[in-house]
Amino acid sequence: MLAPEGRTIMISGASRGIGRAIAERLHARGYNVSAGARDRDRLAGSFSHITGPRFLACRYEAGDRDSHARWLEETLARFGRLDGLVNNAGTSNGFSIEAGEEAELDALVSANVKGPLFLTRACLPHLRACGAGRIVNVASLSGKRVRNDNIAYAMTKFALMALTHGTRRIGWEDGVRATALCPSFVATDLTAEVTKVSRSDMIAPEDLAHLAETVIALPNTASIAEMLVNCRLEDTL
Numbered sequence: 001m002l003a004p005e006g007r008t009i010m011i012s013g014a015s016r017g018i019g020r021a022i023a024e025r026l027h028a029r030g031y032n033v034s035a036g037a038r039d040r041d042r043l044a045g046s047f048s049h050i051t052g053p054r055f056l057a058c059r060y061e062a063g064d065r066d067s068h069a070r071w072l073e074e075t076l077a078r079f080g081r082l083d084g085l086v087n088n089a090g091t092s093n094g095f096s097i098e099a100g101e102e103a104e105l106d107a108l109v110s111a112n113v114k115g116p117l118f119l120t121r122a123c124l125p126h127l128r129a130c131g132a133g134r135i136v137n138v139a140s141l142s143g144k145r146v147r148n149d150n151i152a153y154a155m156t157k158f159a160l161m162a163l164t165h166g167t168r169r170i171g172w173e174d175g176v177r178a179t180a181l182c183p184s185f186v187a188t189d190l191t192a193e194v195t196k197v198s199r200s201d202m203i204a205p206e207d208l209a210h211l212a213e214t215v216i217a218l219p220n221t222a223s224i225a226e227m228l229v230n231c232r233l234e235d236t237l
Contacts, residue, residue: 001217001218001219002132002216002217002218002219003030004026004029004030004031004217005030006032006081007031007032007081007083007084008031008032008033008034008075008079008080008081008082008083008084009026009031009032009033009034009083009084009085009086009134009216010034010035010036010071010072010075010082010084010085010086010123011023011026011033011034011035011036011085011086011088012036012037012060012062012086012087012088012089012115012116012119013036013037013060013088013089013090014035014036014037014043014046014088015035015037015038015039015042015043015046016046016188016189017186017188017189017190017205018088018138018183018186018188018205018208018209019035019037019086019088019089019138020046020047020205021205021206021208021209022086022088022136022205022208022209022212022213023035023047024047024050024209025206025209025210025212025213026209026212026213026216027050027054027055029213030054031054031084031216032054032055032056032078032079033054033055033056034056034058034071034074034075034078034079035047035055035056035057035058036058036059036060036071036089037057037059037060037089038059038060038061039059040057040058040059043057043058044057053078056074056075056078056079058070058071058074058075059071060089060119062089062110062111062114062115063110063111063114063115065118068118068119068122069122072122072123072126076126081126081130082123082126082127082130082133083127083130083132083133083134084127084133084134084135084136084216085119085120085123085127085133085134085135085136086135086136086138086212087115087116087119087120087135087136087137087138087160088136088138089111089115089116090111090112090115090138090156091107091108091111091112091190092108092150092153092190093107093108093150093152093153094149094150095108095150095151095152095153096149096150096151096152097149097151098149100152104152105152108152108153108155108156109152109156109159111156112153112156112157112159112160113156113159113160113163116137116160116163117163120135120163120167123135124167124171124176127171127174127176128171128174128175128176130175131174131175132175132177132219132220133171133174133175133176133177134176134177134178134179134215134216135164135167135171135176135177135178135179136178136179136181136212136215136216137160137161137163137164137178137179137180137181138181138183138208138212139157139160139161139164139180139181139182140153140157140182140183140184141182141183141184141228141229141230141234141237142154142157143157143158143159143160143161143180143182144161144182144228144237145234145236145237160180161180161182161226164178164179164180164225164226165178165180165225168223168225175220177215177218177220177223178225179215179223179224179225179226179227180225180226180227181208181211181212181215181227181229182226182227182228182229183203183208183229183230184203184229184230184231184232185197185201185202185203185231185232186202186203186204186205186208187199187202187203187204187205188205197231197232201231201232202231203229203231207229208229211227211229215227
């Protein structure tokens with residue numbers, strides 16, 4: 001397993017939920033953590049309990065390409081290198097095949113597809129340069145099958161799966177390894193209104209953080225393309 005000391009990981013959507021859990025886990029294990037979110041001040045406040053030079057809070061807005069470049073620049077200025085990227089930021093809405101405005105679809109494509117794509121593009125040269133770059137794309141089991149009417153969400157998560165496998169292909173010879181982390185219901189703000197699964201039966205964000213840490217630490221010779229994580233029994237998953 002790769003040692004965490006000196007390695008730098010960027011994590012989008014880190015102010016809450018899965019992103020925050022991953023950021024806290026990696027920092028506790030000794031990684032340099034560069035956290036990104038829309039509201040930089042709120043992000044910094046969320047991590048007020050973390051002190052020291054190994055944490056950096058930056059602004060990241062999926063639809064603002066300049067924010068991608070600035071975040072990367074700030075990360076390199078602080079830590080001097082980049083070893084991993086966690087594309088966690090994302091959103092959902094009720095856009096279905098039969099209902100929903102085009103703007104709702106565009107919002108999901110911007111956050112769930114274009115954001116990870118262009119952030120990956122910006123970071124890839126640095127991940128290649130380190131020889132053991134790691135990318136974790138937080139997708140969903142909705143990127144593997146469709147079980148509800150929220151078709152735009154599923155479409156964007158299917159697209160994120162394609163991005164993951166495409167990144168694995170073009171980065172492999174330079175030591176870049178990409179993994180799609182695909183959970184079902186996670187106990188976060190995004191599932192606050194879900195009633196089909198009780199809160200206590202949902203996946204804890206901290207458990208997903210352990211899995212993200214594992215694939216980031218795996219050597220180049222042991223790569224996992226997809227991690228399907230369910231809180232319910234499904235025949236094919």
